[in-house]
Amino acid sequence: MKFPTTVVKTRELGKTFDNIKAVYGLTFNLVQGEILGLLGPNGAGKTTTIQLLLGLTTYDAGEVSILGMDPTRQRREVLSRVNFSSAYTSMPTNLTVWENLNVFSLLYGVKNRKKKIEEVLERLKITEARHKVTGMLSSGQLTRLNLCKALLNDPEVLFLDEPTASLDPDIADVVRQTLQGLRRERGMAMLYTSHNMYEVEELCDRVIFLHHGHEVARGTPDEVKLAMNEKSLEGVFVRIARGGDVETAGNGDGRN
Amino acid sequence: MWQRIYALVLRHVYLHKRSLARNMEIVFWPVMGLLVWGFFTKYIERVALPGAGAFFLGSLILWEVLYRSQQAISYSITEEFWVGNVINLFISPISTLEIGAATCVMGLLKSTVTTVFLMLMAFVFYGFDLFDAGLLLIPYYGCLLVFGWAVGLLTMGMIFRFGRGAEALIWGVPFLLEPLSAVFYPADVLPRWLWWVSMCLPSTHVFEGMRAALAGKDAGPWDLPMAFLLNVPWLAAGGLYFSRMLARAREIGNLARQVVD
Numbered sequence: 316m317k318f319p320t321t322v323v324k325t326r327e328l329g330k331t332f333d334n335i336k337a338v339y340g341l342t343f344n345l346v347q348g349e350i351l352g353l354l355g356p357n358g359a360g361k362t363t364t365i366q367l368l369l370g371l372t373t374y375d376a377g378e379v380s381i382l383g384m385d386p387t388r389q390r391r392e393v394l395s396r397v398n399f400s401s402a403y404t405s406m407p408t409n410l411t412v413w414e415n416l417n418v419f420s421l422l423y424g425v426k427n428r429k430k431k432i433e434e435v436l437e438r439l440k441i442t443e444a445r446h447k448v449t450g451m452l453s454s455g456q457l458t459r460l461n462l463c464k465a466l467l468n469d470p471e472v473l474f475l476d477e478p479t480a481s482l483d484p485d486i487a488d489v490v491r492q493t494l495q496g497l498r499r500e501r502g503m504a505m506l507y508t509s510h511n512m513y514e515v516e517e518l519c520d521r522v523i524f525l526h527h528g529h530e531v532a533r534g535t536p537d538e539v540k541l542a543m544n545e546k547s548l549e550g551v552f553v554r555i556a557r558g559g560d561v562e563t564a565g566n567g568d569g570r571n
Numbered sequence: 572m573w574q575r576i577y578a579l580v581l582r583h584v585y586l587h588k589r590s591l592a593r594n595m596e597i598v599f600w601p602v603m604g605l606l607v608w609g610f611f612t613k614y615i616e617r618v619a620l621p622g623a624g625a626f627f628l629g630s631l632i633l634w635e636v637l638y639r640s641q642q643a644i645s646y647s648i649t650e651e652f653w654v655g656n657v658i659n660l661f662i663s664p665i666s667t668l669e670i671g672a673a674t675c676v677m678g679l680l681k682s683t684v685t686t687v688f689l690m691l692m693a694f695v696f697y698g699f700d701l702f703d704a705g706l707l708l709i710p711y712y713g714c715l716l717v718f719g720w721a722v723g724l725l726t727m728g729m730i731f732r733f734g735r736g737a738e739a740l741i742w743g744v745p746f747l748l749e750p751l752s753a754v755f756y757p758a759d760v761l762p763r764w765l766w767w768v769s770m771c772l773p774s775t776h777v778f779e780g781m782r783a784a785l786a787g788k789d790a791g792p793w794d795l796p797m798a799f800l801l802n803v804p805w806l807a808a809g810g811l812y813f814s815r816m817l818a819r820a821r822e823i824g825n826l827a828r829q830v831v832d
Contacts, residue, residue, distance in 0.1 A: 332824055363824075369662045371827040373818075395664040405655035407582060414585045421578030422663040448589070464659065 320347045322382055322472050322504045323368065329376030330367055337363045338528045339376065345472070348502040350494070352509065352519035352536075354548075356556040359525040361508040365474045368506070369399055382471060395423060400465035401476035402458055408450030412441065412460055415449055416467065423468040435463040438496075440489055455486040462490065466497070473497075473505045479514060487511075491518060512548035522548070526555050575665045579673035580680070583647060596642070597681045598688050601635050605689050609697050625785050628699045630754045630778060632689045636712055637752075637774055638745050639685045640678040640719025645726045645741040647674045652735055661826060667814050674727070675720045682716055704784040707795065711777045714798040717806055718773045722748065724809030728816035734825055754778050773801040 323345035330338045338360040345351050353361045366372040368379060370386050370393075379386055386393040406415045413432065420428040436442045439459040444452060452460060458478065465473060475494075479487040491514065497503045509515050515522060516536045524532040524539065532539050532555065536548050545551045587593050605628070612627040648670075651657045660670075693699040702708055726744050729737045751765065752774035761769055769775045780794030820826040 330824075337824075362827075366824075366827040371658060371661060371821065372824045373821045391664040391666065394662060399658070399662050401658070403655075404658045406659060407586060407650075407654050407656055409589050410582070410585045414582075418578050418582045418585070419659070419663065421574050421581065422660075422665055424574060424664070461659075 321345070321380075322347055323506065324380040325368070325377060326379075327377035328364070328367060328374055328379060330363060330372065330374050331376075336528045338367065338374075338525075340529055341377070341523075341525075342530075343523055343533075345504050345506055347471075347504050348498055349521070350498060350505045350507055350519045352507050352515045352522035353525065354508065354512075354515060354522050354552065355525035355531075356552070358527075360528040361525055362476055363528075364525070365399070365476055365506065365508065369397070369474060370394070395468060396470060397472040397474065398465040398468055398470035399474040399476070400458075400461045400478050402461075402478060402480035402482075403476065404461060405457065406449050406460060406464065409448065411446050411448055412436070412452070412463075413445045415460065416463060419464045420467050425467050431467060432463075435466045438466070438493060439463050454481045455483060458482055459486070459490070462493070469501070471503065473503055475505055475507045477509055478507075479509065479511060487514070494518065510552075512552055516548050524551065524555050531555055572666075572669060575663075575669045576673045576676065579647075579665070579670065580676050583650075583677050586650070596646075597639060597685050601639070601685050601689055602692055604635075605631060605692055606696065609693065613697065624697060625699060625703065626782055627755060628693050628697060629701055629704065629781055629785050632686060632693060632701055633711065633715055633777065633781060634749065634752075634754050635685050635689055636682050636715040637719045637722075637748075639682040640716050641723040641726065641745055642741065643678040643681040644674040644720060644723025645730070647677050648727050649730060649735075649738055649741060652730075658827060667817055671724060671810060671813060674723065678720055678723060679716060682719065686712070704781055707780065707784050710795055711781055711798070714773050714777050714795075714802055717802045718777075718798075721802065721805040721809035724806075724813040728809075728812040728814075731813070731820040731825060732816040748772065748774065751775070752778055757782065771801065773798040773805060776801070 321344045326342050328338060328341040329336065341364060343351070353364060355361055363372065367374045368381065368386070370390055373387070381393045382396055384393050410418070416432045416435070417428060420431060425431050433442070436445055439462055441456055441459045441463070444456050449457070449460065458481070462478060479490050482490065494505065495518070498505065507515070507519060519536065521535055522533065522539055523530055532543060532551065534542065539551055540546065540548060543551045543554060545554060608631055609628060612624045616622065616624045651660055690701050693701065722744060726740050729740050751769045752772050753761065753769055754774075758766055758769045758775050758779055776794045776798040780798070783794070817826070
């Protein structure tokens with residue numbers, strides 16, 4: 316039996332800012348082709364975790380391995396094989412969509428740039444905006460442009476920080492379908508944060524709920540609902556957000 | 572490596588292709604400054620100081636080399652903060668050295684464009700040719716450019732360390748250096764202790780040397796070598812400080828927080 320390759324591995328990951336533990340004791344594996352939801356209320360540590368994994372912020376406890384490498388020592392090798400998209404980052408607003416993607420494809424050393432840019436624009440259905448100045452894009456187009464950037468280097472791991480925030484249901488669906496397609500076609504692994512629990516149930520194979528920087532529940536969406544005796548992930552979310560002392564639920568002992 | 576440096580330079584070329592405000596910063600403001608102070612100098616020459624124009628215009632143009640070089644470097648990163656692109660940039664496989672090198676190339680391009688424009692305007696309006704100072708102009712230009720890089724890297728380091736509140740330093744730091752660099756007067760008019768400080772700046776030796784050259788005298792034998800030599804520790808300090816502060820920004824979360832916060 317062949318086990319899927321672990322692409323992201325953290326052991327007791329932690330970060331403290333001014334004596335406040337933003338993240339602590341976080342251990343998980345993300346395997347090839349898996350979508351793992353990192354969930355929790357604002358300030359739970361989801362975005363910080365992604366920043367730690369991407370090296371934007373240095374961690375001060377624990378270990379991280381991405382694609383079998385130490386991202387602090389092999390930063391370039393790791394970053395050239397992963398990517399990130401967030402509803403909260405932007406791109407140079409005075410550049411056109413095509414110019415922005417051209418710059419990033421150069422940064423990532425993409426071969427056959429023109430073809431690749433056309434391909435990602437087509438996939439995210441914003442080909443018609445390719446000559447538009449980025450500052451003139453709608454928020455839906457901007458989010459899709461961010462995703463286009465994130466797909467330029469054919470990443471093996473994609474970090475997604477609320478990628479569908481502020482999107483209308485139609486475009487959000489396009490984004491979800493795209494992510495599902497990428498997972499199916501390329502076995503791309505994704506670490507996904509979102510506040511939309513219906514979306515999480517649709518997309519994520521497993522979820523980890525964080526609260527005040529540490530894990531409070533983990534498992535498949537169904538396992539977590541069952542363990543917390545809730546009918547929906549929305550219910551789990553609300554319960555975690557309102558009750559600060561939730562016991563660890565789900566199959567947390569598996570630490571996968 | 573070169574492809575990533577080229578990518579960052581291209582990003583700014585695209586910006587300048589479309590932004591009137593950014594082009595005004597490298598051409599319009601310096602030219603307006605030259606016109607105001609150039610005519611004022613002509614007036615001063617007429618009523619009090621014949622021959623002062625060459626010194627003043629030469630200093631004005633060369634000061635722009637340092638100023639624009641520093642500004643270009645500081646702006647190139649600050650611009651990324653303004654448009655929320657910092658995270659995208661720093662999660663790409665670009666190294667600190669490549670970022671530093673790309674911003675230095677931007678400094679070279681911008682200050683060259685500004686200098687060429689100013690030299691043309693000075694020639695057209697005042698009949699002043701900066702090359703009257705001779706070919707020494709070229710190494711002096713290089714020294715000011717490199718010092719601008721060093722100061723730009725120091726400024727960028729401060730922005731990473733202290734956050735966007737430190738943006739005022741982009742404009743403030745050159746104004747701190749201007750009186751100390753003896754741009755428009757000989758360094759020996761400074762009080763003794765300030766004179767010692769000014770001697771530590773490569774720019775002081777450039778302006779002293781240029782004044783001598785424009786006056787048709789031999790520049791001090793140590794002006795150019797001193798300017799070159801002093802640039803070495805300044806550039807090393809700038810690069811080191813930038814690199815350390817970037818690492819510190821990662822440690823305290825400033826790099827990510829400035830956009831995501």
